[in-house]
Amino acid sequence: MTMTSKKTYERPVIKKLENNMPNKFGTRTIFEPISHLEGQAVNDLIAKYGSPLFVISERKIRKNFRKARQAFETRYPRVQFAWSYKTNYLDAVCNIYHQEGSWAEVVSGFEYDKAIRNGVQGNKIIFNGPDKSETDLRKAITNHSLIHIDHLDELYMLQDIARNLNIRPKVAIRVNMDTGVYPTWDRFGFNYENGQAWDALNKILFSGMMDLVGLHTHIGTFMLSPSAYAVAASKLAHLAQSVLTKYNHEIKYIDMGGGFASQNTLKGSYLPGSDISPSFDDFAEAITTALMNSDYRPKNPPLLILETGRALIDDAAWLVSTVLANKRLSDGRRSTILNAGVNILFTAFWYDHKITPAQPFTSYTEDTAIYGPLCMNIDVLRESVTMPLLNKDDHMVIHHVGAYNMTQWMQFITLRPKVVLIDEQNKVHVIRNNESIDNIRSLEHVPDHLLNFE
Amino acid sequence: MKIKSNIAVSDNGFVFNPASGESFMVNPVGLGMLNMMRKGQSQEQIVAAIQEDYRAEAMTIERDLLDFVEMMRQYRLLQYDDE
Amino acid sequence: MTTNKPLFTIGVTGLNAIDSPGPGVAVIRGLREAASFNCRIIGLSYESLEPGIYMHDIVDKTYQIPYPSAGTEVLMSRLEYIHEKEKLDVIIPNFDAELYSFIKLESRLLSMGIHTFLPRMDQFEERHKVNLNDFGKKYQIKVPRSKAIYNVNEAQQLEKDYDWPLVVKGKYYDAILAYNFDQLRAAYNKISAKWGLPIIIQEFIHGTEYNVTGLGDGQGNTIAAVPMRKQYITDKGKAWGGISIADSQALALTDHFLKSTQWRGGFELELMKDKNGDYYLLEINPRMPAWIYLAVGAGQNIPEALVRLAMGWPCPAFNGYKVGKMFVRYAWDMIVDIAEFEQISTTGEL
Incomplete structure (x- = not known):
């Protein structure tokens, strides 16, 4: 409970009104934040198990x-x-x-x-x-x-x-x-x-x-x-x-x-x-x-x-992630970078995954491109989606990720995150640990003549 | 960072540019910034005033204000000295 | 004189009027002239420049609603909000693209006290362009031969059986006439880029186009049917003028369509009469057309009858209509203050 009467901040936005633009009562916006998964606060899950994180129910x-x-x-x-x-x-x-x-x-x-x-x-x-x-x-x-x-x-x-x-x-x-x-x-x-x-x-x-x-x-x-x-x-x-x-x-x-x-x-x-x-x-x-x-x-x-x-x-699994940054594209469009990309969300190539913030937001929205963190042009989660105004460090929930992502994911550029299972008593279990650099390197071998360089 | 003087701004965030015929919508934080810009307040003053009202860090507000002004510039709502 | 008539609050979509206009305003004109009830009209709009929003003698109040692509749950929560304020008795959706959502929500709407009179889901699905061949076979209605293709080379097979030109059609909208394979390929690419696959390649029937609008009660009975011949056609193929005609063959075909499919709700049949006098069914639109007011003017107030059916009132079939009634369409520039545009844009209500 905070004593200050200050209002919740939301970044300023100006949007041009056009007849054919999606009105704020329309489009694929989500109308509710998803702050909890099976009784567990997204914020707590991330604090304890890291971000990004797969959560299975x-x-x-x-x-x-x-x-x-x-x-x-x-x-x-x-x-x-x-x-x-x-x-x-x-x-x-x-x-x-x-x-x-x-x-x-x-x-x-x-x-x-x-x-x-x-x-x-x-x-x-x-x-x-x-x-x-x-x-x-x-x-x-x-x-x-x-x-x-x-x-x-x-x-x-x-x-x-x-x-x-x-x-x-x-x-x-x-x-x-x-x-x-x-x-x-x-x-x-x-x-x-x-x-x-x-x-x-x-x-x-x-x-x-x-x-x-x-x-x-x-x-x-x-x-x-x-x-x-x-x-x-x-x-x-x-x-x-x-x-x-x-x-x-x-x-x-x-x-x-x-x-x-x-x-x-x-x-x-x-x-x-x-x-x-x-x-x-x-x-x-x-x-x-x-x-x-x-x-x-x-x-x-x-x-x-x-x-x-x-x-x-x-629909029994979610991928929770964090906003790394907001950027403006050259055409004025908003882009948001999440710390979860196509390396762990392979299905983003063929689905328009539903993505919802984990914290409250207002009815103001922006047309947004949502990118993953990879330094690769193909790392796009949503080309264009009407999203509320997101801030850096906001948490996001990506829905319907249970099929194929935890088998087709790849260890590319970065390491794969933890997977947790929330049981029927809402207790959380880590069912796959996050990868470490040692896991990956343990399979490699460098021939003696390649060990040293200036 | 001056707004064209003929731009009309209503209390519910509707912005109309009579010269171009274009209309826009701003959210409450944007409306506050826009009104202060119309009064000719400086970037520092605007950031300080927003920080007074909202829970946010000065750095965040400043970054967002610059982005907001950039969007206003792209929408041709700003007045330049040579105009 | 109006004291005994009940007052219905009716939500109507399709208030737009681009060169391919929505039926909403024409439907409302019919409702306003209804003999058996008075109405208060709630406009349901998708965009902020749909003309119906600003026609205050036609529409009492307008609410913006979400596009069908947002999903039925988002639509439902918006309709609940509107219903709370307006107490809707009936909703008449007028766009093909939104019908799927409203048909899905039909029973939930009814449990809130909102009546509709829509085709059943199976009727709505089987009349899709992609399924027209099967539809013709099932109900013994002549349709142009057509094939849904997923690869432009499949059309080369069709060349053997079909004569040029061929009609290249998109899954939802658009149709281009192609006179040779090069044109077909260009049309295929253009339409598939916009509406995806499959593309429907249809035999072209030379002849005269007729349209029938009407209303089926869902039991196989024809409640209303008015045939029209287009007199003035825009370059998009839309009727800008037309005349009601006495065409017993088109009416017989309509009766057969309604009887065999037990169609429920309003509809428009697009027909082509070839040089032998045979009628081919080109398309079934699962709702009232933009020229529905011609039917009202010719003596069949289809929007009124549709509301009666939706409310579960008795609704006898119409006995005939006036032949030789014409509609001549006019585009009208209204003067609107920006304050009204501001209100619908910022609050979603006007």
């Missing part, structure tokens, strides 16, 4: 997951989620999903090992992707993991290994297809329309050396159209029925992959993502209706597997 992760599971389980009898490791593979995060009942979905030997170390049972790991080494495959076969074959070379390699180990690998094939959306992801898996997928299934079943347990597809990323999933589900179901008719063999699961859009706003989108992104119920309705109306008639309905990542975690 355990409560929100669990809430989103339960909402998604409920959307599918109320519409279909057998549903299984598999956490997409590449979306966010911090162990603490993965384990929340595993506690909620998620399997692991991995796309490399590295991610596979991470899942095993986290304690996931081998038969609950789905191994996707084009890059599986012979060592990886041996490990996966021995552990009875579910191997999703991406290409014929992999199929042949699997047969060889199976013959040598004398174990029947549990396999599925990944199928790509035209679902009416653009672009078609035809670089992964076997094509449906031109018969590649059917050929691959025949090879597997003829070989007699592998257990064909599933069919998998993953039709795209940041999908805004649930109907595309309905098309994909019917096509997979049709393949399953073809296998049943020809070989009297029941496919045990249909894996619809992920790709559900989150609430983020894609660059160039007129309406914000929070308005146009479909809900879990929309996706669930499209997929389960298509499966149940399909011509697949097995004795037991196949397990429906979902590998959605982004839509589950994007």
